[in-house]
Amino acid sequence: MTTTPLTPAQLQPRLGQFTVIDVRSPGEYASGHIPGAHNIPLDQLQRALPALRAAADRGELALVCASGARSATACDQLAAAGIPAATLIGGTTAWAQDGNPLERPATGRATWAMDRQVRMAAGSLVIAGMLADLALPGARWFSAAVGAGLVYSAVTNTCAMGNLLGKLPYNRPRTAPADLDNTLAALHQ
Structure with a gap:
Protein backbone atom coordinates (compact mmCIF):
# COMPACT_ATOMS: atom_id res chain seq x y z
CA MET A 1 0.00 0.00 0.00
CA ALA A 110 0.59 29.67 20.06
CA THR A 111 2.97 26.75 20.55
CA TRP A 112 6.13 26.33 18.53
CA ALA A 113 6.10 23.53 15.97
CA MET A 114 7.74 20.39 17.32
CA ASP A 115 10.67 20.51 14.88
CA ARG A 116 11.43 24.04 16.08
CA GLN A 117 11.25 22.92 19.73
CA VAL A 118 13.62 20.02 18.98
CA ARG A 119 16.13 22.34 17.27
CA MET A 120 16.00 24.74 20.23
CA ALA A 121 16.41 21.97 22.83
CA ALA A 122 19.18 20.17 20.92
CA GLY A 123 21.08 23.40 20.22
CA SER A 124 20.78 24.47 23.85
CA LEU A 125 22.06 21.10 25.07
CA VAL A 126 25.04 21.24 22.69
CA ILE A 127 25.95 24.77 23.84
CA ALA A 128 25.52 23.76 27.51
CA GLY A 129 27.83 20.78 26.99
CA MET A 130 30.48 22.92 25.33
CA LEU A 131 30.31 25.58 28.05
CA ALA A 132 30.37 22.93 30.80
CA ASP A 133 33.54 21.55 29.17
CA LEU A 134 35.33 24.77 30.12
CA ALA A 135 34.85 23.98 33.82
CA LEU A 136 34.65 20.20 33.61
CA PRO A 137 36.93 18.78 30.90
CA GLY A 138 35.25 15.97 29.04
CA ALA A 139 31.74 17.42 29.29
CA ARG A 140 31.89 18.09 25.53
CA TRP A 141 31.09 14.39 25.07
CA PHE A 142 27.59 15.24 26.23
CA SER A 143 27.34 17.50 23.17
CA ALA A 144 28.64 14.66 21.02
CA ALA A 145 25.94 12.36 22.41
CA VAL A 146 23.25 14.92 21.51
CA GLY A 147 24.71 15.10 17.99
CA ALA A 148 24.70 11.30 17.74
CA GLY A 149 21.07 11.28 18.85
CA LEU A 150 20.19 13.75 16.09
CA VAL A 151 21.95 11.59 13.49
CA TYR A 152 20.09 8.51 14.74
CA SER A 153 16.84 10.48 14.62
CA ALA A 154 17.46 11.42 10.98
CA VAL A 155 18.49 7.91 9.91
CA THR A 156 15.52 6.20 11.57
CA ASN A 157 13.05 9.04 10.90
CA THR A 158 12.04 8.98 14.57
CA CYS A 159 12.50 11.58 17.25
CA ALA A 160 12.75 10.60 20.90
CA MET A 161 13.37 14.23 21.88
CA GLY A 162 10.21 15.29 20.05
CA ASN A 163 8.23 12.58 21.84
CA LEU A 164 9.54 13.78 25.21
CA LEU A 165 8.90 17.46 24.41
CA GLY A 166 5.35 16.57 23.34
CA LYS A 167 4.61 15.42 26.88
CA LEU A 168 5.60 18.73 28.50
CA PRO A 169 2.78 20.91 29.89
CA TYR A 170 3.21 23.71 27.34
CA ASN A 171 2.54 21.20 24.55
CA ARG A 172 -0.79 20.25 26.10
CA PRO A 173 -3.75 22.58 25.72
CA ARG A 174 -5.13 24.20 28.86
CA THR A 175 -8.53 22.80 28.02
CA ALA A 176 -8.60 19.94 25.56
Missing part, protein backbone atom coordinates in the same frame (compact mmCIF):
# COMPACT_ATOMS: atom_id res chain seq x y z
CA THR A 2 1.41 3.40 -0.93
CA THR A 3 1.01 6.83 0.57
CA THR A 4 -0.66 9.46 -1.59
CA PRO A 5 0.88 12.93 -1.36
CA LEU A 6 -1.50 15.90 -1.47
CA THR A 7 -0.70 19.57 -1.92
CA PRO A 8 -2.81 22.19 -0.15
CA ALA A 9 -4.27 23.15 -3.54
CA GLN A 10 -5.39 19.53 -4.07
CA LEU A 11 -6.81 19.11 -0.56
CA GLN A 12 -8.65 22.43 -0.23
CA PRO A 13 -11.42 21.85 -2.81
CA ARG A 14 -11.90 18.25 -1.62
CA LEU A 15 -11.73 18.98 2.12
CA GLY A 16 -15.26 17.68 2.75
CA GLN A 17 -14.41 14.36 1.08
CA PHE A 18 -11.57 13.58 3.51
CA THR A 19 -11.45 12.75 7.18
CA VAL A 20 -8.53 14.94 8.23
CA ILE A 21 -6.32 13.61 11.02
CA ASP A 22 -3.79 15.98 12.61
CA VAL A 23 -0.95 13.97 14.19
CA ARG A 24 0.69 16.87 16.04
CA SER A 25 0.76 17.28 19.80
CA PRO A 26 -2.44 18.64 21.38
CA GLY A 27 -0.68 21.95 22.06
CA GLU A 28 0.34 22.34 18.42
CA TYR A 29 -3.15 21.34 17.30
CA ALA A 30 -4.73 23.94 19.61
CA SER A 31 -2.52 26.68 18.17
CA GLY A 32 -4.17 26.25 14.76
CA HIS A 33 -5.38 23.33 12.62
CA ILE A 34 -7.18 22.64 9.36
CA PRO A 35 -10.92 23.18 9.89
CA GLY A 36 -12.64 19.95 10.88
CA ALA A 37 -9.39 18.08 11.58
CA HIS A 38 -9.35 15.45 14.33
CA ASN A 39 -6.32 15.38 16.65
CA ILE A 40 -4.65 12.00 17.11
CA PRO A 41 -1.05 12.58 18.22
CA LEU A 42 1.48 10.42 16.43
CA ASP A 43 2.38 8.60 19.66
CA GLN A 44 -1.29 7.50 19.98
CA LEU A 45 -1.68 6.26 16.40
CA GLN A 46 -1.47 2.53 17.23
CA ARG A 47 -4.26 2.93 19.78
CA ALA A 48 -6.37 4.68 17.14
CA LEU A 49 -5.98 2.06 14.38
CA PRO A 50 -9.48 0.52 14.78
CA ALA A 51 -11.14 3.95 14.61
CA LEU A 52 -8.97 5.00 11.67
CA ARG A 53 -9.81 1.77 9.85
CA ALA A 54 -13.53 2.46 10.37
CA ALA A 55 -13.13 6.03 9.10
CA ALA A 56 -11.12 4.84 6.08
CA ASP A 57 -13.89 2.34 5.24
CA ARG A 58 -16.29 5.31 4.91
CA GLY A 59 -13.98 7.58 2.91
CA GLU A 60 -10.47 8.87 2.36
CA LEU A 61 -8.10 9.87 5.16
CA ALA A 62 -5.74 12.85 4.95
CA LEU A 63 -3.02 13.08 7.58
CA VAL A 64 -1.38 16.38 8.47
CA CYS A 65 1.27 17.75 10.81
CA ALA A 66 3.28 20.97 10.83
CA SER A 67 5.62 20.18 7.93
CA GLY A 68 4.59 16.83 6.49
CA ALA A 69 7.29 14.71 8.14
CA ARG A 70 5.22 13.27 11.00
CA SER A 71 2.18 12.77 8.77
CA ALA A 72 4.35 10.81 6.31
CA THR A 73 5.52 8.63 9.20
CA ALA A 74 1.89 8.17 10.28
CA CYS A 75 0.90 7.22 6.71
CA ASP A 76 3.66 4.59 6.68
CA GLN A 77 2.29 3.15 9.95
CA LEU A 78 -1.24 3.11 8.56
CA ALA A 79 -0.05 1.51 5.30
CA ALA A 80 1.62 -1.25 7.34
CA ALA A 81 -1.78 -1.84 8.99
CA GLY A 82 -3.51 -1.93 5.60
CA ILE A 83 -5.18 1.47 5.95
CA PRO A 84 -4.84 3.81 2.95
CA ALA A 85 -4.13 7.46 3.69
CA ALA A 86 -2.84 10.62 2.05
CA THR A 87 -0.34 13.05 3.55
CA LEU A 88 -0.42 16.82 3.16
CA ILE A 89 2.90 17.95 1.70
CA GLY A 90 4.22 20.84 3.77
CA GLY A 91 1.61 20.30 6.47
CA THR A 92 -0.34 23.08 8.13
CA THR A 93 2.52 25.46 7.39
CA ALA A 94 2.01 25.05 3.63
CA TRP A 95 -1.78 25.07 4.12
CA ALA A 96 -1.66 28.48 5.84
CA GLN A 97 0.95 29.87 3.41
CA ASP A 98 -1.44 29.08 0.55
CA GLY A 99 -3.98 31.38 2.21
CA ASN A 100 -6.19 28.64 3.65
CA PRO A 101 -7.77 29.21 7.09
CA LEU A 102 -6.66 27.59 10.31
CA GLU A 103 -9.18 26.90 13.05
CA ARG A 104 -8.14 28.01 16.52
CA PRO A 105 -10.16 27.32 19.66
CA ALA A 106 -10.82 30.36 21.82
CA THR A 107 -8.51 28.88 24.46
CA GLY A 108 -5.81 28.03 21.90
CA ARG A 109 -2.38 29.54 22.37
CA PRO A 177 -10.59 20.72 22.38
CA ALA A 178 -11.66 17.08 22.42
CA ASP A 179 -10.00 14.27 24.26
CA LEU A 180 -8.69 11.28 22.36
CA ASP A 181 -11.49 8.97 23.49
CA ASN A 182 -14.14 11.34 22.10
CA THR A 183 -12.20 11.67 18.85
CA LEU A 184 -11.92 7.90 18.46
CA ALA A 185 -15.63 7.48 19.20
CA ALA A 186 -16.50 10.09 16.56
CA LEU A 187 -14.32 8.31 13.98
CA HIS A 188 -16.08 4.98 14.68
CA GLN A 189 -19.48 6.48 13.79
Whole structure:
Protein backbone atom coordinates (compact mmCIF):
# COMPACT_ATOMS: atom_id res chain seq x y z
CA MET A 1 0.00 0.00 0.00
CA THR A 2 1.41 3.40 -0.93
CA THR A 3 1.01 6.83 0.57
CA THR A 4 -0.66 9.46 -1.59
CA PRO A 5 0.88 12.93 -1.36
CA LEU A 6 -1.50 15.90 -1.47
CA THR A 7 -0.70 19.57 -1.92
CA PRO A 8 -2.81 22.19 -0.15
CA ALA A 9 -4.27 23.15 -3.54
CA GLN A 10 -5.39 19.53 -4.07
CA LEU A 11 -6.81 19.11 -0.56
CA GLN A 12 -8.65 22.43 -0.23
CA PRO A 13 -11.42 21.85 -2.81
CA ARG A 14 -11.90 18.25 -1.62
CA LEU A 15 -11.73 18.98 2.12
CA GLY A 16 -15.26 17.68 2.75
CA GLN A 17 -14.41 14.36 1.08
CA PHE A 18 -11.57 13.58 3.51
CA THR A 19 -11.45 12.75 7.18
CA VAL A 20 -8.53 14.94 8.23
CA ILE A 21 -6.32 13.61 11.02
CA ASP A 22 -3.79 15.98 12.61
CA VAL A 23 -0.95 13.97 14.19
CA ARG A 24 0.69 16.87 16.04
CA SER A 25 0.76 17.28 19.80
CA PRO A 26 -2.44 18.64 21.38
CA GLY A 27 -0.68 21.95 22.06
CA GLU A 28 0.34 22.34 18.42
CA TYR A 29 -3.15 21.34 17.30
CA ALA A 30 -4.73 23.94 19.61
CA SER A 31 -2.52 26.68 18.17
CA GLY A 32 -4.17 26.25 14.76
CA HIS A 33 -5.38 23.33 12.62
CA ILE A 34 -7.18 22.64 9.36
CA PRO A 35 -10.92 23.18 9.89
CA GLY A 36 -12.64 19.95 10.88
CA ALA A 37 -9.39 18.08 11.58
CA HIS A 38 -9.35 15.45 14.33
CA ASN A 39 -6.32 15.38 16.65
CA ILE A 40 -4.65 12.00 17.11
CA PRO A 41 -1.05 12.58 18.22
CA LEU A 42 1.48 10.42 16.43
CA ASP A 43 2.38 8.60 19.66
CA GLN A 44 -1.29 7.50 19.98
CA LEU A 45 -1.68 6.26 16.40
CA GLN A 46 -1.47 2.53 17.23
CA ARG A 47 -4.26 2.93 19.78
CA ALA A 48 -6.37 4.68 17.14
CA LEU A 49 -5.98 2.06 14.38
CA PRO A 50 -9.48 0.52 14.78
CA ALA A 51 -11.14 3.95 14.61
CA LEU A 52 -8.97 5.00 11.67
CA ARG A 53 -9.81 1.77 9.85
CA ALA A 54 -13.53 2.46 10.37
CA ALA A 55 -13.13 6.03 9.10
CA ALA A 56 -11.12 4.84 6.08
CA ASP A 57 -13.89 2.34 5.24
CA ARG A 58 -16.29 5.31 4.91
CA GLY A 59 -13.98 7.58 2.91
CA GLU A 60 -10.47 8.87 2.36
CA LEU A 61 -8.10 9.87 5.16
CA ALA A 62 -5.74 12.85 4.95
CA LEU A 63 -3.02 13.08 7.58
CA VAL A 64 -1.38 16.38 8.47
CA CYS A 65 1.27 17.75 10.81
CA ALA A 66 3.28 20.97 10.83
CA SER A 67 5.62 20.18 7.93
CA GLY A 68 4.59 16.83 6.49
CA ALA A 69 7.29 14.71 8.14
CA ARG A 70 5.22 13.27 11.00
CA SER A 71 2.18 12.77 8.77
CA ALA A 72 4.35 10.81 6.31
CA THR A 73 5.52 8.63 9.20
CA ALA A 74 1.89 8.17 10.28
CA CYS A 75 0.90 7.22 6.71
CA ASP A 76 3.66 4.59 6.68
CA GLN A 77 2.29 3.15 9.95
CA LEU A 78 -1.24 3.11 8.56
CA ALA A 79 -0.05 1.51 5.30
CA ALA A 80 1.62 -1.25 7.34
CA ALA A 81 -1.78 -1.84 8.99
CA GLY A 82 -3.51 -1.93 5.60
CA ILE A 83 -5.18 1.47 5.95
CA PRO A 84 -4.84 3.81 2.95
CA ALA A 85 -4.13 7.46 3.69
CA ALA A 86 -2.84 10.62 2.05
CA THR A 87 -0.34 13.05 3.55
CA LEU A 88 -0.42 16.82 3.16
CA ILE A 89 2.90 17.95 1.70
CA GLY A 90 4.22 20.84 3.77
CA GLY A 91 1.61 20.30 6.47
CA THR A 92 -0.34 23.08 8.13
CA THR A 93 2.52 25.46 7.39
CA ALA A 94 2.01 25.05 3.63
CA TRP A 95 -1.78 25.07 4.12
CA ALA A 96 -1.66 28.48 5.84
CA GLN A 97 0.95 29.87 3.41
CA ASP A 98 -1.44 29.08 0.55
CA GLY A 99 -3.98 31.38 2.21
CA ASN A 100 -6.19 28.64 3.65
CA PRO A 101 -7.77 29.21 7.09
CA LEU A 102 -6.66 27.59 10.31
CA GLU A 103 -9.18 26.90 13.05
CA ARG A 104 -8.14 28.01 16.52
CA PRO A 105 -10.16 27.32 19.66
CA ALA A 106 -10.82 30.36 21.82
CA THR A 107 -8.51 28.88 24.46
CA GLY A 108 -5.81 28.03 21.90
CA ARG A 109 -2.38 29.54 22.37
CA ALA A 110 0.59 29.67 20.06
CA THR A 111 2.97 26.75 20.55
CA TRP A 112 6.13 26.33 18.53
CA ALA A 113 6.10 23.53 15.97
CA MET A 114 7.74 20.39 17.32
CA ASP A 115 10.67 20.51 14.88
CA ARG A 116 11.43 24.04 16.08
CA GLN A 117 11.25 22.92 19.73
CA VAL A 118 13.62 20.02 18.98
CA ARG A 119 16.13 22.34 17.27
CA MET A 120 16.00 24.74 20.23
CA ALA A 121 16.41 21.97 22.83
CA ALA A 122 19.18 20.17 20.92
CA GLY A 123 21.08 23.40 20.22
CA SER A 124 20.78 24.47 23.85
CA LEU A 125 22.06 21.10 25.07
CA VAL A 126 25.04 21.24 22.69
CA ILE A 127 25.95 24.77 23.84
CA ALA A 128 25.52 23.76 27.51
CA GLY A 129 27.83 20.78 26.99
CA MET A 130 30.48 22.92 25.33
CA LEU A 131 30.31 25.58 28.05
CA ALA A 132 30.37 22.93 30.80
CA ASP A 133 33.54 21.55 29.17
CA LEU A 134 35.33 24.77 30.12
CA ALA A 135 34.85 23.98 33.82
CA LEU A 136 34.65 20.20 33.61
CA PRO A 137 36.93 18.78 30.90
CA GLY A 138 35.25 15.97 29.04
CA ALA A 139 31.74 17.42 29.29
CA ARG A 140 31.89 18.09 25.53
CA TRP A 141 31.09 14.39 25.07
CA PHE A 142 27.59 15.24 26.23
CA SER A 143 27.34 17.50 23.17
CA ALA A 144 28.64 14.66 21.02
CA ALA A 145 25.94 12.36 22.41
CA VAL A 146 23.25 14.92 21.51
CA GLY A 147 24.71 15.10 17.99
CA ALA A 148 24.70 11.30 17.74
CA GLY A 149 21.07 11.28 18.85
CA LEU A 150 20.19 13.75 16.09
CA VAL A 151 21.95 11.59 13.49
CA TYR A 152 20.09 8.51 14.74
CA SER A 153 16.84 10.48 14.62
CA ALA A 154 17.46 11.42 10.98
CA VAL A 155 18.49 7.91 9.91
CA THR A 156 15.52 6.20 11.57
CA ASN A 157 13.05 9.04 10.90
CA THR A 158 12.04 8.98 14.57
CA CYS A 159 12.50 11.58 17.25
CA ALA A 160 12.75 10.60 20.90
CA MET A 161 13.37 14.23 21.88
CA GLY A 162 10.21 15.29 20.05
CA ASN A 163 8.23 12.58 21.84
CA LEU A 164 9.54 13.78 25.21
CA LEU A 165 8.90 17.46 24.41
CA GLY A 166 5.35 16.57 23.34
CA LYS A 167 4.61 15.42 26.88
CA LEU A 168 5.60 18.73 28.50
CA PRO A 169 2.78 20.91 29.89
CA TYR A 170 3.21 23.71 27.34
CA ASN A 171 2.54 21.20 24.55
CA ARG A 172 -0.79 20.25 26.10
CA PRO A 173 -3.75 22.58 25.72
CA ARG A 174 -5.13 24.20 28.86
CA THR A 175 -8.53 22.80 28.02
CA ALA A 176 -8.60 19.94 25.56
CA PRO A 177 -10.59 20.72 22.38
CA ALA A 178 -11.66 17.08 22.42
CA ASP A 179 -10.00 14.27 24.26
CA LEU A 180 -8.69 11.28 22.36
CA ASP A 181 -11.49 8.97 23.49
CA ASN A 182 -14.14 11.34 22.10
CA THR A 183 -12.20 11.67 18.85
CA LEU A 184 -11.92 7.90 18.46
CA ALA A 185 -15.63 7.48 19.20
CA ALA A 186 -16.50 10.09 16.56
CA LEU A 187 -14.32 8.31 13.98
CA HIS A 188 -16.08 4.98 14.68
CA GLN A 189 -19.48 6.48 13.79
